[in-house]
Amino acid sequence: MPLRRRTFLLGGLAGAGTGLAVFSSAPAAAASYPFTLGVASGEPSADGFVLWTRLAPRPLDQDGFGGMPDAPVTVEWQVAADEHFQNVVADGSVSAVRAAAHSVHVELDGLPPGREFWYRFRADGHISQAGRTRTAPAVGTSPALTMLFASCANYPSGYYTAYRRMAEEHPDLILHLGDYIYEGGGADVRAHTPSREITSLADYRVRHAQYRADVDLQAAHHVAPWVLVWDDHEVENNYANLVRDNDSPAGDFRARRAAAYRAYYEHMPLRAAQAPSGENLQLYRRLRWGSLATFHMLDTRQYRSDQACGDGWKDCAEADDPSRTLTGSAQESWLLDGLGQRLATWDLIGQQVFFAQRLSGAGNRSMDGWDGYRPNRTRIQDAWQASGNTSTVVLTGDVHRHWAGNLMNDYDAQDKVIGTELVTTSVSSGGDGNPADDDTSSVNPHLKYNKNLRGYVRTVTRPTEMAVDFRVVDRVSVRDEPVRTERSYLIQAGAPGLQNP
Ligand SMILES: [Fe+2]
Known part of the structure; x- marks a missing residue:
């Protein structure tokens, strides 16, 4: 996928240095904190990786739905070249649905090889923890x-x-x-x-x-x-x-x-x-x-x-x-x-x-x-x-x-x-x-x-x-x-x- 235009990086400088406020125009938090399971990344290639999270405000609910309602929830994601998310290089949104227990998988490509990135999600007015990930090095190179x-x-x-x-x-x-x-x-x-x-x-x-x-x-x-x-x-x-x-x-x-x-x-x-x-x-x-x-x-x-x-x-x-x-x-x-x-x-x-x-x-x-x-x-x-x-x-x-x-x-x-x-x-x-x-x-x-x-x-x-x-x-x-x-x-x-x- 080509790198997408930043669609919700508005007034990003307001959050400069805090590492928290670059997701702008956040609606008031409408539900309990949904990122109780953290975030994850995996499957690094030379130009991308997979990002993961699952929304579950009550993770141990016996029905396995984590306290989520039936309705789909839009989950926004960002990938940045720095840990403070001042240089966002890709972003987008996906729908978290009940059939998948409100888990989301985002596959990135088109990124440069051998680099570190940081990522995070936003849903229901809450911002997730940030994760660090990386792309694999390019074929032809062999860094340690x-x-x-x-x-x-x-x-x-x-x-x-x-x-x-x-x-x-x-x-x-x-x-x-x-x-x-x-x-x-x-x-x-x-x-x-x-x-x-x-x-x-x-x-x-x-x-x-x-x-x-x-x-x-x-x-x-x-x-x-x-x-x-x-x-x-x-x-x-x-x-x-x-x-x-x-x-x-x-x-x-x-x-x-x-x-x-x-x-x-x-x-x-x-x-x-x-x-x-x-x-x-x-x-x-x-x-x-x-x-x-x-x-x-x-x-x-x-x-x-x-x-x-x-x-x-x-x-x-x-x-x-x-x-x-x-x-x-x-x-x-x-x-x-x-x-x-x-x-x-x-x-x-x-x-x-x-x-x-x-x-x-x-x-x-x-x-x-x-x-x-x-x-x-x-x-x-x-x-x-x-x-x-x-x-x-x-x-x-x-x-x-x-x-x-x-x-x-x-x-x-x-x-x-x-x-x-x-x-x-x-x-x-x-x-x-x-x-x-x-x-x-x-x-x-x-x-x-x-x-x-x-x-x-x-x-x-x-x-x-x-x-x-x-x-x-x-x-x-x-x-x-x-x-x-x-x-x-x-x-x-x-x-x-x-x-x-
Ligand atoms: Fe074992």
Whole structure:
């Protein structure tokens, strides 16, 4: 879309320096403050991004409509080149409608690459918080990228101090690798709303709203664009009821999944290309960060074969059946094609479940991760080796512990490192960790680091190397703990595997 003329920047100088009054001619506030869920941006491209907000003056209303009336509400938006909104470069308005729970998604394009921007909304006479975002750098350039990634933020398990500390790092980009919400009840450090397992569209909307009302989570959204993929808990643990013949509490797993996917889209800064269609939502996608990095974001939940041997730790021969798939064949082809294009120095695969082989002490494998779908993993690894890509890093969540490991050509032979895996611990899931719990068993020699504390991973990526810091907080049962780096690594471009800094 071309940059639009500023239609409501009237008397803007009156607000100069205050950062508040550039939206002029504001009508008197006619309703309660609607921006209780904050604002967000995501999906950065070289010329744009997505802006998001949802109007919800009473976010926990059980009907899932956030205290909004039936009628559509006009939401104005602004994008500025400065945090005081004195240089507004794009603006417009959209209609927030009840069918979408008064959420709005605005897709910007036509902006210059590699720049910071600030954005905000106005509705019902109220002005939202301002968010900071950015466009990706242009192809042909490779400026350093500070990127944080996180996963697994079960609300009852603890406070979102990790999100707060992420905001304070002012990253260029944040990846979220799944389990953004949890579907269960629970009241440990704090209580889920509703207090039972959620199954309906109204339930999922309320649950997302509860998470989004958290000020620490809002802070992380307000500081940088996010790129998200889900894991299982955005719908249900391990999609278990799909396997158990639709005996979900909702009575129909597919209806439940459709409700969960719809609420997910309504609450995330995703493009219209990701709008759900019934029980399906196309979440796997590629984002380019100049000539520095390509993000291949995977969906390892929606298309996988049923878990042949259940989802526990097993030594199950069916896991080696080549017809079994974690990605589905279409997503696998798409990934192999994208890796083969070698669009940038680094290929970063953002996904959910443990990628490297990880054996238990008894020699069993987790059937929920890639170990349960070995031929699928082998085909992907073989493809990036065949295309000569020596700077592939897999970014993972799910397991509620930090892990770092080398990806091996052959996990039995342990002869050749062909990539690197960085696994982020949880934001809060599992509650306070245990710093003495450091499980690097000799049965997994390619796995170099493990720590059971909450936190996130920071990466600073350059054309020659990626610097990795595993960031931890000691407790999430109390607010406002400090963050520290527990372990650091370097990954050299062209020389896969972990190196000590
Ligand atoms: Fe999780």
